[in-house]
Amino acid sequence: xxxxxxxxxxxxxxxxxxxxxxxSDVSFNISSGxxxxxxxxxxxGKTTLLRLIYQLHKPLRxxxxxxxxxxxxxxxxxxxxxxxxxxxxxxEYSLLSHMTVFDNIxxxxxxxGIAESKVKKLVAKVLDWVGLGKYADVKPMELSxxxxxxxxxxxxxxxxxxxxxxxxxxxxxxxxxxxxxMELFIQMNKLFGTTIILATHNxxxxxxxxxxxxxxxxxxxxxxxxxxxxxxxxKKVWKGPTPKNYFTELSxxxxxxxxx
Amino acid sequence: MRTxxxxxxxxxxxxxxxxxxGLLTFLAVMALGIAIAIGTGAAxxxxxxxxxxxxxxxxxxxxxxxxxxxxxxxAKIETIREIxxxxxxxxxxxxxxxxGVLKNYLPKMxxxxxxxxxxxxxxxxxIAPYGRVLTHADALQTPISAGWKxxxxxxxxxxxxxxxxxxxxxxxxxxxxxxHKRELEILNxxxxxxxxxxxxxxxxxxxxxxxxxxxxxxxxxxxxxLIISSAHSARVGLMAMLTISVGGWVCLALMPFAxxxxxxxMTRRTTIKILQKE
Numbered sequence: 001x002x003x004x005x006x007x008x009x010x011x012x013x014x015x016x017x018x019x020x021x022x023x024s025d026v027s028f029n030i031s032s033g034x035x036x037x038x039x040x041x042x043x044x045g046k047t048t049l050l051r052l053i054y055q056l057h058k059p060l061r062x063x064x065x066x067x068x069x070x071x072x073x074x075x076x077x078x079x080x081x082x083x084x085x086x087x088x089x090x091x092e093y094s095l096l097s098h099m100t101v102f103d104n105i106x107x108x109x110x111x112x113g114i115a116e117s118k119v120k121k122l123v124a125k126v127l128d129w130v131g132l133g134k135y136a137d138v139k140p141m142e143l144s145x146x147x148x149x150x151x152x153x154x155x156x157x158x159x160x161x162x163x164x165x166x167x168x169x170x171x172x173x174x175x176x177x178x179x180x181x182m183e184l185f186i187q188m189n190k191l192f193g194t195t196i197i198l199a200t201h202n203x204x205x206x207x208x209x210x211x212x213x214x215x216x217x218x219x220x221x222x223x224x225x226x227x228x229x230x231x232x233x234x235k236k237v238w239k240g241p242t243p244k245n246y247f248t249e250l251s252x253x254x255x256x257x258x259x260x
Numbered sequence: 261m262r263t264x265x266x267x268x269x270x271x272x273x274x275x276x277x278x279x280x281x282g283l284l285t286f287l288a289v290m291a292l293g294i295a296i297a298i299g300t301g302a303a304x305x306x307x308x309x310x311x312x313x314x315x316x317x318x319x320x321x322x323x324x325x326x327x328x329x330x331x332x333x334x335a336k337i338e339t340i341r342e343i344x345x346x347x348x349x350x351x352x353x354x355x356x357x358x359x360g361v362l363k364n365y366l367p368k369m370x371x372x373x374x375x376x377x378x379x380x381x382x383x384x385x386x387i388a389p390y391g392r393v394l395t396h397a398d399a400l401q402t403p404i405s406a407g408w409k410x411x412x413x414x415x416x417x418x419x420x421x422x423x424x425x426x427x428x429x430x431x432x433x434x435x436x437x438x439x440h441k442r443e444l445e446i447l448n449x450x451x452x453x454x455x456x457x458x459x460x461x462x463x464x465x466x467x468x469x470x471x472x473x474x475x476x477x478x479x480x481x482x483x484x485x486l487i488i489s490s491a492h493s494a495r496v497g498l499m500a501m502l503t504i505s506v507g508g509w510v511c512l513a514l515m516p517f518a519x520x521x522x523x524x525x526m527t528r529r530t531t532i533k534i535l536q537k538e
């Protein structure tokens with residue numbers, strides 16, 4: 001897999017309402033296809049870092065480059081287009097309460113103007129994978145926290161993003177579902193070369209999956225572990241049954257869209 | 261394929277917007293209808309009197325010369341009627357009271373309807389050295405200008421109505437953006453462009469406008485017809501002339517479409533403005 005810098009921070013600082021800086025002089029490069037954990041105490045600035053990458057927050061100073069483009073020079077529409085290559089999973093799910101689970105997951109596809117027939121096929125597959133097939137017509141508020149988290153993840157992965165940012169995605173999941181989710185992320189990373197940054201407090205998770213860690217502390221960012229694309233062997237880290245090759249199926253669907 | 265909207269107006273907003281847009285369409289169609297009816301009436305009124313003139317000769321020595329001119333130009337005249345002294349006295353009764361001496365100075369008068377404006381001008385020029393030719397259109401300037409004033413007022417009401425539509429649509433778009441701030445944030449997060457969000461709003465507004473404008477239009481038409489028919493019944497000058505031509509009805513029928521298109525355009529403009537301010 002060809003490695004190139006996909007996310008680049010140079011002396012970036014961030015603050016809310018120009019008050020105390022949440023992050024100061026943050027500089028790093030992340031290659032495409034990398035998988036990182038993002039750790040740090042509560043309030044350390046993990047979410048801010050993810051928001052900066054996703055262009056939901058503008059830096060106080062410094063330069064952020066995504067896909068080689070200086071984000072300071074991008075228009076609102078350019079940023080929207082850039083977000084078509086990215087996805088984010090928020091801690092608080094960010095689901096639209098008046099829409100069904102199906103429509104919430106279909107949202108990014110509809111925003112991208114994908115034909116409704118393809119939308120139906122893709123959403124059905126993703127719903128099936130996240131185990132919410134029978135909840136397609138249910139409103140998110142009728143689901144448990146863990147189920148809502150899975151809807152949120154489904155909405156993020158359905159667009160097969162080049163960069164996936166996840167803020168505490170396993171926070172509301174039990175061990176089995178957390179492992180299942182990790183397995184999905186690893187598959188995405190392995191099959192599609194999706195760059196993944198996963199913010200977590202879960203020490204056990206970080207110990208199990210030996211991915212390099214971006215650690216945020218005292219407004220600064222540091223790296224722990226080797227920054228590489230080495231993916232652990234699924235069979236060694238995942239003791240459950242071998243998962244269906246969901247992404248191969250999904251990939252076929254996307255190929256169909258491309259050829260349509 | 262039915263376009264999927266990713267967010268919608270809350271029920272209260274939909275009801276409010278449908279009602280207000282229906283009312284505004286009603287007012288707009290009424291204002292335009294009245295403006296067209298008065299305009300057409302004033303035009304008909306003008307045309308009716310444009311070829312009429314009164315020939316007045318105050319100097320008795322010139323009477324035969326004027327009569328001769330009128331006779332020789334008979335081909336240019338549609339109708340001619342000499343106004344008798346009795347008719348004149350009847351008309352001038354308020355000013356020729358008692359044993360008034362004015363009756364001894366009554367002019368010689370003819371009411372003439374010419375075949376065309378050029379005929380009127382040609383004969384007027386010939387009569388000029390001997391008497392006066394007063395067109396009825398000049399004499400009836402006051403009611404005609406009142407007609408135009410009424411048209412301007414109706415036009416003003418139309419402009420005010422369109423202004424109210426602008427404010428209403430803009431308010432709804434702003435209110436929706438505020439109420440759906442979270443939805444807009446989420447749409448923004450998943451890569452929706454401002455155009456996409458604006459299009460979503462446009463679809464919602466278009467659906468509401470199609471219903472409300474149709475209702476407003478359907479209510480306005482019978483009221484408008486009732487006004488015109490009442491004006492005809494009055495049988496008073498300009499009022500009796502009020503009418504709406506086929507072209508006028510076409511204009512009125514286009515009004516709801518124009519309002520819908522205007523509301524859709526306004527929605528896009530406001531929504532994009534709001535999004536860019538964030």
